[in-house]
Amino acid sequence: MSEPRPSAIAVLGAAQCVYWGILYYAFSVLMVPLREALGTSDAAIAGAFSLGLTVSALLATTVGRRLDKGQGIALLRGGAFTAAGLLLVWSQVESLAALYAVWVGLGVCMALVLYETAFGLVTRAHANAGVRMRALAVVTVLGGLASTLFLPLTGAGVTYLGWRTTLQALAVVWLLMTLCLEGFALPHLRTVDRREVTPLSPSPSPPDRALLRWAGTPFVVATFAGMALTTLVVPHMVKHGHSLEHAAWVLAALGVMQLPGRLWLWRGGHLALSPRVLLVMPLVLQVLGLALLGIADTLTSAFLGVAIFGVGAGLHTLARPWIAPFIFGVESAGRANGAIAQAQGFARACGPFVVASSSGFVGSNAVFLILSLVLLACCPLAYRLSRHHHLTASSSA
Numbered sequence: 001m002s003e004p005r006p007s008a009i010a011v012l013g014a015a016q017c018v019y020w021g022i023l024y025y026a027f028s029v030l031m032v033p034l035r036e037a038l039g040t041s042d043a044a045i046a047g048a049f050s051l052g053l054t055v056s057a058l059l060a061t062t063v064g065r066r067l068d069k070g071q072g073i074a075l076l077r078g079g080a081f082t083a084a085g086l087l088l089v090w091s092q093v094e095s096l097a098a099l100y101a102v103w104v105g106l107g108v109c110m111a112l113v114l115y116e117t118a119f120g121l122v123t124r125a126h127a128n129a130g131v132r133m134r135a136l137a138v139v140t141v142l143g144g145l146a147s148t149l150f151l152p153l154t155g156a157g158v159t160y161l162g163w164r165t166t167l168q169a170l171a172v173v174w175l176l177m178t179l180c181l182e183g184f185a186l187p188h189l190r191t192v193d194r195r196e197v198t199p200l201s202p203s204p205s206p207p208d209r210a211l212l213r214w215a216g217t218p219f220v221v222a223t224f225a226g227m228a229l230t231t232l233v234v235p236h237m238v239k240h241g242h243s244l245e246h247a248a249w250v251l252a253a254l255g256v257m258q259l260p261g262r263l264w265l266w267r268g269g270h271l272a273l274s275p276r277v278l279l280v281m282p283l284v285l286q287v288l289g290l291a292l293l294g295i296a297d298t299l300t301s302a303f304l305g306v307a308i309f310g311v312g313a314g315l316h317t318l319a320r321p322w323i324a325p326f327i328f329g330v331e332s333a334g335r336a337n338g339a340i341a342q343a344q345g346f347a348r349a350c351g352p353f354v355v356a357s358s359s360g361f362v363g364s365n366a367v368f369l370i371l372s373l374v375l376l377a378c379c380p381l382a383y384r385l386s387r388h389h390h391l392t393a394s395s396s397a
Helices: 006-038 042-058 060-068 074-089 096-113 115-125 130-141 146-159 165-183 186-194 207-239 244-256 259-266 274-296 301-327 330-362 364-386 391-397
Strands: none
Touching: 006 042, 006 074, 006 096, 006 115, 006 146, 006 165, 006 186, 042 060, 042 096, 042 259, 042 330, 060 074, 060 115, 060 259, 060 330, 060 364, 074 096, 074 115, 074 186, 096 115, 115 301, 115 330, 130 259, 130 301, 146 165, 146 244, 207 244, 207 259, 207 274, 207 301, 207 330, 207 364, 244 301, 244 391, 259 301, 274 301, 274 364, 301 330, 330 364
16 A cells, blocks of 8 residues: 555644644633633642643553554544534533543543654554654644644634633634544545554564663653743743743743754655754753753843753654654554653643742752753663664664
């Protein structure tokens, strides 16, 4: 069977943009009207989102095993249509208990429709490593536009339509995107999702637990650091006397600056890319960005720190789904990615609370500097992973 057309991969990436924008980024805009409508606190509302992230993390390994069995299409379809209905239910909630119940369901949907399933479909659809990297880049470039598009759109909707109508409108957008995915992408991915793909490693086998632990550590720590940056940058800059509006623009650089590296890989940068560059360089950039934030007291230095971190984070997002098929084999890549993604999910769920509490004791500058040192300590692990014999063999080939 032939590999999917670029248009199918583009539609898959557009769907990731919509799904991330609505399930992940829109929540921050909806927190205030939800708090007012339900008569509760910000912490109580945020707890529903944390619950959804935790449920998603708990299901990551199960989803990975299903992906390895060629069930990615069914997972994506089921999660997408279920989420459309749950978004409508969310728009009608009248109590905190109902909100939490909805987010248990949406947490399941997050596990089924976000990057891991898309990465699994792309991995199984492309036997050629270079083409696969370009397809992964397409998906993440388009997915990376989610915050840029949906934060202002959701904000405008809440302002002019109210939060309930906005959620209903987002449910319609979600459903339309899912129908486009069903019509223009899934039929093409279906044919390659079920075919036998030549393994990229000499002897694919179930993921080795010890290898998974040290291979996944840099990704988990980087995820935690990214959540710390997202949580602390705005209050950090406000504490240094800058306006909330200016601090928000500084944080906005994080999403935008994740795109250049992905665009480079999309346009063919993978041809000169070694495993060391893809695994170690992003960590070095994130270390530098955090260190700069740790000593930053001006808007310019903070913006530069966030921008440098963003470039590294954008490349690092692509590293895991690209290396897993080489090291663990295509037929085990879903389980390997799922295990690492589960740990990243827990880091994403607990990160905001942990770093916010820590900054209350030692200050945000110290938190950024400590995280930069922890991430620096992960660089030898990333270098060791880049020297894995399957990766070096593929690089030579």
